Amino acid sequence: MESNTVISIQNLVKRFPVGGDFFTALKNVDLKLHKGEFTGLIGPSGSGKTTLLNIIGGLDSASEGTVRVLDQSLDNTTHNERAKLRRKYMGFIFQSYNLLPVYTVFENIELPLILNKIDQANRIKRVNQAIEWVGLTNKRNSKPNMLSGGECQRTAIARALVHEPVLVMADEPTANLDAENSHNIMRILTKLNNELDTSFVFATHDEKIMGYLKRIIRLEDGNIINDKKIKKEDV
Amino acid sequence: MLFKIALKNLLGAKLRTFLNVFVTAISFFMIIFMTGLYDGMRQHAKQVTIDTEIAGGAYWHPLYDPMEPILFEDSHSTLPQDIRSLVEKNKAVPILVSQAAIYPNGRIMPVIMKGIDPGQNIVNMPTNTLNNNKDINIPVLIGKGMANNAKLNVGDSFTIRWLDSDGTYDADEGTVVHIMDTENFKLDIGHIWIPIKKAQEMLAMKDEVTYVSYAIGEKKVKKSDGWIHRDVNYLIQDIEAAIEADKPSIQIMFTILLSLAAMGIFNAQVLSIFRRGKEIGTLMALGMTRAKVVGLFTLEGGINAILASALTVFPFGIILWWTAKHGVPMPMDYTEMGFMIAKRLMPIYSFGLIITTTILVFSIVIIVSYLPSRRIAKMKPTDALRGKTGI
Structure with a gap:
């Protein structure tokens, strides 16, 4: 594997049991993603983009094929090894934010650092920095039910990035947001991509965010039908 | 973490x-x-x-068995010296037990008649109410349950019939002088309590006793002359x-x-x-x-x-x-x-x-x-x- 390759997938097939039969969500997918890429998996509902994202994140497993993420094969890893990979090197952003309702903004962002056993002084410093990245300094002690959708998603972004992962996966991060908030979120993510050199993979069908992507992979019925790198002049 | x-x-x-x-x-x-x-x-x-019943323990007449009322007529005698000495020092209370029948309101009810020293303070019973009843032939203390069963109130009189030591049936009139409110049904249901002197006189058993309950903390007497010592553990075994x-x-x-x-x-x-x-x-x-x-x-x-x-x-x-x-x-x-x-x-x-x-x-x-x-x-x-x- 090349040194800057973050994800390498070959002949990936994913089948789900449906009734007495199987539904094939991904069909012989081959894919390579490199460090620092800002990639979108684009396609209509049911095209397999979330499934692919889940497999890359080790939240689901492939039926066939090989998946290597951050130089580690996910084919023969245990749950604990995949959990460790996610904990140390990955961040997740969900469509419905998935913030823990009883935690404040600060505590939600702090959680990955607690799981990584970072000492308290360091945690406070890094959480404050992450809060600054997403512009939520005045909301640090608010609970999710006191935040707008945009603020919730910014909290989720800070949580995904606070431990400075190599790879961040975002599943429809702007689907629940209005246009202004969607652009804000994407501007924050682009900035962090540039500053931290973190790789981002989005699963989305939101046309508003296409302009921010550096690479667009189109999926349809479980197949990659198009894989296009966007040059600056294209944007 | x-x-x-x-x-x-x-x-x-x-x-x-x-x-x-x-x-x-x-x-x-x-x-x-x-x-x-x-x-x-x-x-x-x-x-x-x-x-209310056991105190520190008891000395039983050799023939006494509380579960065998038929033996009551034989289970009495004068007290051995050491036990009598306890009674004289007010450290024990003598009780004379016999079978009897009462006729409240024309009904017949078999009962256990117990004579007890009204001045005792060994067991927690209001026996002092049996004192100072000069105009009453046989003052009777009963429990609330017994009073309800026999439909008796304080002041009510009824006939008591008993078999004396000579094997002769006698009868006389008893009067309820007090109804005690006790939680120990064994003192109450089917029981009448009268002064021991009166009981000894009625039964022609002068100075005779069936059992003695002694005070808590009292040591076992050295010589009980065949009377059976029953300690608390034995008496509460049921x-x-x-x-x-x-x-x-x-x-x-x-x-x-x-x-x-x-x-x-x-x-x-x-x-x-x-x-x-x-x-x-x-x-x-x-x-x-x-x-x-x-x-x-x-x-x-x-x-x-x-x-x-x-x-x-x-x-x-x-x-x-x-x-x-x-x-x-x-x-x-x-x-x-x-x-x-x-x-x-x-x-x-x-x-x-x-x-x-x-x-x-x-x-x-x-x-x-x-x-x-x-x-x-x-x-x-x-x-x-x-x-x-x-x-």
Whole structure:
């Protein structure tokens, strides 16, 4: 594997049991993603983009094929090894934010650092920095039910990035947001991509965010039908 | 790390935590209260028997057997010297027992007639009411249950018939001078109490006695001349046997209460855990291992139990303390039914009961926290993230 390759997938097939039969969500997918890429998996509902994202994140497993993420094969890893990979090197952003309702903004962002056993002084410093990245300094002690959708998603972004992962996966991060908030979120993510050199993979069908992507992979019925790198002049 | 997160989760989920803790604390309280009440009831029966009937122990006439009334007519004699000396020093009370029949309101009722020294202070009975009844031929003390059965009130007279030592039936009129309110049905139901001198005169058994109860703390006499010494342990053996026979009942009651508590706690914990499926999925996505997820929820259950213990101490502890000090009033008098149950039950919360209950409730809380979280942690993270918990 090349040194800057973050994800390498070959002949990936994913089948789900449906009734007495199987539904094939991904069909012989081959894919390579490199460090620092800002990639979108684009396609209509049911095209397999979330499934692919889940497999890359080790939240689901492939039926066939090989998946290597951050130089580690996910084919023969245990749950604990995949959990460790996610904990140390990955961040997740969900469509419905998935913030823990009883935690404040600060505590939600702090959680990955607690799981990584970072000492308290360091945690406070890094959480404050992450809060600054997403512009939520005045909301640090608010609970999710006191935040707008945009603020919730910014909290989720800070949580995904606070431990400075190599790879961040975002599943429809702007689907629940209005246009202004969607652009804000994407501007924050682009900035962090540039500053931290973190790789981002989005699963989305939101046309508003296409302009921010550096690479667009189109999926349809479980197949990659198009894989296009966007040059600056294209944007 | 887990403890910090668990504590944060519990403190953050204010109402949910309070409800879980409250249900557990109620279970704690109910088990301790009900079992303590039952223990108190059994101890009370024993104490009442000692207080009103047994005192420090007894010396029985060699032929006396309280379970064989037919032998009463032979089980009497004058007291041996050492025992008489106890009586003379007011450290024992002599009692003469015989069979008799009474005719209240034209009915016939077989009874056990006991003569007792009205001036005694060895057993807790209002025998002094048998004194100073100069105009009354045979002053009679009866219990409330007996009074109800025979429909007798203070001042009522009725015929007493007895068989004297010569084998002759005699009869005379007795008058109720007092109705005692005793919790010991063995002094009450089927019993009439008269002054011992009168009983000895009626039965032609001058200075004769059936048994003697002696004061608490009194040592056994050196020479009892064939009279049988019965210590407290012997005399309460029927109560002890009843308590022993009743042990399965209390174990069943304890199990039922514990099961009810377990169901309540299980219900609260399962609902709480399964409602948090999405949260579990998020924790997994953030890199928490399955074992740690299970550990987290089990730990939350454990902290829950600790908080419940604290809640049981305050405010439920105050209720327990108050009931232990002042007792619990019973809605009715069970004495007439032949139950030695106090009108005000004094629960006994033993150290053993509290420790056993605490350990059991803790174990249940931890098991019912562990089982559902283990099941949910076995789910695919993607299902958990969607909140698909399978219930």
